[in-house]
Amino acid sequence: MLGVIAEDLVGKSPRQCFEQHSNLVNLFSRSGDQTLDVRLPRRRLAVGVATTLDTGERVVVLQDVTERRELDKRRESLVRAISHDLRNPISAISGFADLIGKFGDLNDQQQKFLTRIRQTGNKLYEVTGPMVDLAWIEAGMPLSHLPIRLSDTINLVVKELSPLAMFQQVRIAVSLQNPTPVVMGDPERLKMVIYHLLHNAIIYSLPEQTIAIHAWGDQNEVYCSVADRGIGIADDELELIFDRMYRSRDERVRDLPGGGLGLTIAKTIVNRHGGDIWATSNLGEGSTFTFVLPTVEL
Ligand code: ADP
Numbered sequence: 029m030l031g032v033i034a035e036d037l038v039g040k041s042p043r044q045c046f047e048q049h050s051n052l053v054n055l056f057s058r059s060g061d062q063t064l065d066v067r068l069p070r071r072r073l074a075v076g077v078a079t080t081l082d083t084g085e086r087v088v089v090l091q092d093v094t095e096r097r098e099l100d101k102r103r104e105s106l107v108r109a110i111s112h113d114l115r116n117p118i119s120a121i122s123g124f125a126d127l128i129g130k131f132g133d134l135n136d137q138q139q140k141f142l143t144r145i146r147q148t149g150n151k152l153y154e155v156t157g158p159m160v161d162l163a164w165i166e167a168g169m170p171l172s173h174l175p176i177r178l179s180d181t182i183n184l185v186v187k188e189l190s191p192l193a194m195f196q197q198v199r200i201a202v203s204l205q206n207p208t209p210v211v212m213g214d215p216e217r218l219k220m221v222i223y224h225l226l227h228n229a230i231i232y233s234l235p236e237q238t239i240a241i242h243a244w245g246d247q248n249e250v251y252c253s254v255a256d257r258g259i260g261i262a263d264d265e266l267e268l269i270f271d272r273m274y275r276s277r278d279e280r281v282r283d284l285p286g287g288g289l290g291l292t293i294a295k296t297i298v299n300r301h302g303g304d305i306w307a308t309s310n311l312g313e314g315s316t317f318t319f320v321l322p323t324v325e326l
Contacts, residue, residue: 029068029090030046030049030069031069032046042056043057049066049067049068051064051066052066052088055076055078055088056086056088060079060080061077061078062077062078063078064078066090068092068094071094072094074090074091074092074093074094075091075093076088076089076090076091077091100168106163106167110156110159110163111160111164115156118149118152121145121149122145122146122150125149126146129142151285155287158287158290158293159289161289162272162293165217165296165297166296171213171300171301172213172214173212173214174214174215175211175324176211176212176215177208178204178252178321179206179207179208179243181215181218182202182204182222183202183204185219185222185223185226186200186202186226186241188223189226189230192227192231193239196230196233196235197235197236198233198235198236198237198238198239198256199239200226200230201238201241202241203240203241204244205245208243208245208250209246209249209250209323210325212324213301217297217301218297218301220294220297221294221297221298221305221319222241224290224294225254225294225319226239226241227290228290229254229255229258229315229317230256231286232256232280232281232284233256233257233259234257237258238257239255239256239257240253240254241253241254241255246323248323249320249321249322250320250321250323251319252319252320253316253318254316254318255316256314257313257314258314258315259278259280259281260309260311261276261311262276262311263311266308266309269291269307270305270307272288272289272292273287273289273292275288294319298321301321302322303322304319304320305317305318305319306319
């Protein structure tokens with residue numbers, strides 16, 4: 029891997045042996061457990077892991093990760109490409125469709141076609157959003173690791189979705205332990221989890237119904253539940269709803285737009301934070317979605 033002959037190294041110090049590989053020398057000279065990238069000949073890359081044995085000897089293990097890093101880079105650029113190369117043109121289509129009418133009178137037929145273009149554009153945009161989110165998370169993109177109080181995230185999402193709730197004539201009742209324990213994680217992604225659960229609760233509720241969102245926990249775990257009294261989910265579908273693109277066969281669901289990705293995204297994010305998510309439901313009576321995350325003490 030290093031392009032050296034073992035016999036030539038015997039009796040020499042790490043600095044004499046590996047003068048071209050400064051990080052490798054660092055791994056030998058530092059104490060405790062260490063991990064560093066080590067550049068190899070022929071533009072290859074290794075991860076070096078070092079530890080000190082009970083006997084006082086220092087051991088360094090190198091693992092060639094050139095291909096893996098290359099793959100990560102390619103995945104990342106693919107996901108970037110989807111988000112930019114797909115979403116931007118869709119926005120452009122809708123934008124130009126909006127402009128056409130402003131530059132001259134259109135006949136009824138043209139107006140009708142224009143409305144269709146605009147509607148299709150909006151629908152495409154809505155569907156690609158969750159697809160990009162899911163591709164991003166599934167590509168193993170790094171999550172940020174910040175202290176978060178779920179109560180703050182919940183309040184943000186409730187505010188964001190209250191126009192939709194108003195439109196659907198449903199009420200959102202929030203009850204949060206004060207303070208909710210802190211979790212370490214990615215604020216944007218955890219917001220997505222709550223967003224999808226609450227969004228579903230709203231669209232699958234009936235007018236005049238109330239949705240209850242709770243958060244509570246202790247020094248080990250924090251729970252968040254979103255309960256509605258809406259259309260509910262049949263027993264045999266309950267285990268399928270977290271699957272990619274699964275949508276209930278219920279006509280009331282089929283009539284609503286949606287790509288069946290929200291819960292898959294929510295589950296992937298929660299699992300990547302070391303947590304779990306599940307649903308309980310009775311058809312025609314409502315559903316409760318709950319997720320749990322490990323907490324940290326600040
Ligand atoms: P989408 O809502 O876009 O269809 P989701 O992945 O968020 O996709 O949900 C998958 C399916 O689970 C929905 O199509 C619906 O059948 C069911 N579902 C999710 N949340 C609820 C809810 N609160 N009440 C009833 N059904 C639900």
